[in-house]
Ligand SMILES: [Zn+2]
């Protein structure tokens with residue numbers, strides 16, 4: 001089972017070029033990866049603070065304070081946006097890579 005840890009909401013960035021990657025567990029898309037790893041229902045809204053769009057894709061995000069690359073549900077435009085952004089409260093932040101040390105599932109609070 002997963003353990004749940006808290007991660008920061010602040011100062012996330014999209015990892016450039018990461019949308020071309022796929023997960024090592026073979027989920028097919030980052031959206032599928034988020035759903036399978038979190039066990040949660042795909043949320044209706046984008047996980048980026050201040051964005052009201054529908055969540056359609058799994059965005060590959062990084063944060064200097066968090067040791068693992070993460071996946072969150074976002075709209076398409078947030079998945080490719082430049083610069084830093086914050087996350088909405090209570091989003092499930094799923095590690096991109098389950099094969100390594102990132103077996104905790106993080107809840108951003
Ligand atoms: Zn996967």
Ligand SMILES: [Zn+2]
Pocket residue numbers: 046047048051052053074075076077078079
């Ligand atoms: Zn968005």
